[in-house]
Amino acid sequence: GEQVEQRPPHLSVREGDSAVITCTYTDPNSYYFFWYKQEPGASLQLLMKVFSSTEINEGQGFTVLLNKKDKRLSLNLTAAHPGDSAAYFCAVKNTEGADRLTFGKGTQLIIQP
């Protein structure tokens, strides 16, 4: 079945710096990708979803890049601020298991002042 590896498990950057979180997946038929943010004590909130037909998606303060050839998905936070401190999870949907999502194990991001 699908395997999703997320790196790094922990990341600490200074306020104003950029942060990059990467997920690699194994199933070439994966077609729908998600990034979720989880603040301490809270549930998962959708950050962005991308289809396999798009390669770059920009949000407020971040960019999601999809490299289908390398089966790699990345979340790039630009100019990190304290409100970005949270756990981030990627999730991948593929053609097996109906609408099952396979999640990465998460990245704990800490923004230092």
Place this chain on the structure above:
Amino acid sequence: DAGVTQTPRHEVAEKGQTIILKCEPVSGHNDLFWYRQTKIQGLELLSYFRSKSLMEDGGAFKDRFKAEMLNSSFSTLKIQPTEPKDSAVYLCASSLGGQDTQYFGPGTRLLVL
């Protein structure tokens, strides 16, 4: 519209007890998911319902975990008997199905002594 609601938010149980967690999906959503979240394993799928029918029952969790969906607006997850290793956050999510996003509830934090 109300999001996914879960009760209780916190539960403490003695080893061997039976506990029941509750979830109300977003109104109109067809798919409902139960996940277990731990720091070591990340998010693990326990059960998945589509239009109240059980589509996936989480394999390794079958013996002591039972999810039910008696109507389209309410689901329960029963753990019987509980063991200390069941201590985790249990998340419920729902979606319209297909390519739609999964929306997560606030979770139930379970501690088994």
